[in-house]
Amino acid sequence: MIPVEEALMRVLGALSPVSAETVALPEAWGRVLARPVAARLSQPPADVSAMDGYAVRAADATEGARLALIGAAPAGHPFEGEVGFGQAVRIFTGGFVPRGADGILLQEDAERSGDSVLVRETVRAGRWIRAAGLDFREGESLLQPGRALSARDVGLAAAANHPWLTVHRRPTVGILATGDEIVLPGEPLPRGSIVSSNAHALAALVRAGGGQPVVLPVARDSAEALADTVGAAARCDILVTSGGASVGEHDLVRSALAPHGFAQDFWRIAMRPGKPLIWGRLGEVPLLGLPGNPVSALVCGILFLLPALRRLSGLERCETPLTRAATATALPANDGRQDYLRARVEQVEGELPRVEVFARQDSSMLQLLAAASALVIRAPHAEALPAGAEVRMIELGNLGI
Ligand SMILES: Nc1nc2c(c(=O)[nH]1)N[C@H]1C(S)=C(S)[C@@H](COP(=O)(O)OP(=O)(O)OC[C@H]3O[C@@H](n4cnc5c(N)ncnc54)[C@H](O)[C@@H]3O)O[C@H]1N2
Numbered sequence: 001m002i003p004v005e006e007a008l009m010r011v012l013g014a015l016s017p018v019s020a021e022t023v024a025l026p027e028a029w030g031r032v033l034a035r036p037v038a039a040r041l042s043q044p045p046a047d048v049s050a051m052d053g054y055a056v057r058a059a060d061a062t063e064g065a066r067l068a069l070i071g072a073a074p075a076g077h078p079f080e081g082e083v084g085f086g087q088a089v090r091i092f093t094g095g096f097v098p099r100g101a102d103g104i105l106l107q108e109d110a111e112r113s114g115d116s117v118l119v120r121e122t123v124r125a126g127r128w129i130r131a132a133g134l135d136f137r138e139g140e141s142l143l144q145p146g147r148a149l150s151a152r153d154v155g156l157a158a159a160a161n162h163p164w165l166t167v168h169r170r171p172t173v174g175i176l177a178t179g180d181e182i183v184l185p186g187e188p189l190p191r192g193s194i195v196s197s198n199a200h201a202l203a204a205l206v207r208a209g210g211g212q213p214v215v216l217p218v219a220r221d222s223a224e225a226l227a228d229t230v231g232a233a234a235r236c237d238i239l240v241t242s243g244g245a246s247v248g249e250h251d252l253v254r255s256a257l258a259p260h261g262f263a264q265d266f267w268r269i270a271m272r273p274g275k276p277l278i279w280g281r282l283g284e285v286p287l288l289g290l291p292g293n294p295v296s297a298l299v300c301g302i303l304f305l306l307p308a309l310r311r312l313s314g315l316e317r318c319e320t321p322l323t324r325a326a327t328a329t330a331l332p333a334n335d336g337r338q339d340y341l342r343a344r345v346e347q348v349e350g351e352l353p354r355v356e357v358f359a360r361q362d363s364s365m366l367q368l369l370a371a372a373s374a375l376v377i378r379a380p381h382a383e384a385l386p387a388g389a390e391v392r393m394i395e396l397g398n399l400g401i
Pocket residue numbers: 177178179181182194195196197198199242243244245246247248251273274275276290291292293294296363
């Protein structure tokens with residue numbers, strides 16, 4: 001059994017980002033940028049007014065002065081003349097500052113009568129003017145590859161005049177549930193069968209991780225059935241199986257796929273739940289074999305499939321963020337497997353969040369997993385902890401799952 005950290009390194013080390021495609025800006029949110037975005041123009045393109053008022057020469061616009069109004073510069077309609085001595089041009093927020101002007105007299109600080117304006121408050125040079133290129137300059141590098149595009153990034157790319165962006169494809173993830181007892185939700189349920197929750201839960205997890213799930217038909221517990229179904233996965237970026245990972249003679253994934261080009265990298269890791277995890281390659285396709293127990297499948301999905309998706313998507317950072325909390329109950333000493341304990345987090349003002357580990361941790365209990373908001377991590381051979389001690393955890397809400 002290898003440690004979790006080594007297993008994750010081997011998974012990530014075997015993967016590289018999928019190819020790129022070009023998408024229209026409205027489709028770009030959440031996608032991972034594959035090429036840098038540089039400004040195609042300067043923003044603002046010229047000196048503009050930050051306020052509604054009058055563009056003036058600061059030297060003339062002292063309190064009590066009266067200026068002659070010679071025109072207007074609303075946003076989108078620049079005034080093409082020049083502001084001379086004793087003159088002013090009506091201007092609105094976003095309007096280009098006309099030549100000759102070097103300050104803005106606020107509307108609130110001016111009194112207009114006909115074609116003249118009385119200055120009520122002395123104007124400082126440069127006041128209320130946004131200089132050309134204040135936000136960014138043409139050619140300036142704005143966004144680097146490897147980041148998932150936020151709404152703010154999309155706004156920045158739009159302002160920089162990019163109607164299209166080059167992003168990585170969403171990785172395609174084949175999901176294959178195996179087992180004679182497995183039927184899909186809604187199908188007839190012969191005695192001895194159980195409904196496959198894993199395929200759907202994993203498909204949702206793949207979506208949350210930015211991938212495109214392809215749920216394959218359930219493979220029966222026979223070498224032929226498994227090999228047949230798996231052929232359909234040849235064009236996926238990664239194939240994920242659930243079930244058939246353990247030691248029983250019906251646990252077929254490794255043995256049935258070996259004659260079809262499966263090369264195993266590792267099998268079994270020192271964690272709970274999820275010991276019988278499989279990692280390898282089926283021909284060209286990376287294969288992650290998850291254990292059948294529903295909680296084990298999902299916990300391994302969180303620990304290995306989400307980081308794998310991040311790597312395939314081209315994200316720069318692949319690791320799952322850990323946070324700290326204080327355990328609400330005493331925790332026993334651990335054995336040699338790293339534990340991921342289902343738990344509920346409660347925020348406490350001014351202190352570490354409080355986390356309550358559920359008393360029952362059976363790896364078949366989906367209801368408890370759904371009720372959990374964190375997985376508390378217990379390292380191999382960790383010592384017993386009293387209530388109140390600090391622990392590390394994965395907060396499930398942070399992962400969008
Ligand atoms: N003698 C041993 N037995 C087991 C060991 C072991 O080391 N020695 N490991 C146990 C552990 S830990 C786990 S986890 C399970 C994993 O076994 P498999 O990956 O081979 O899974 P199955 O045997 O196919 O199924 C286990 C369990 O999960 C249910 N299941 C399977 N697929 C689905 C699905 N798509 N949706 C919902 N539930 C599913 C299945 O009905 C079984 O109840 O092995 C232990 N045994």
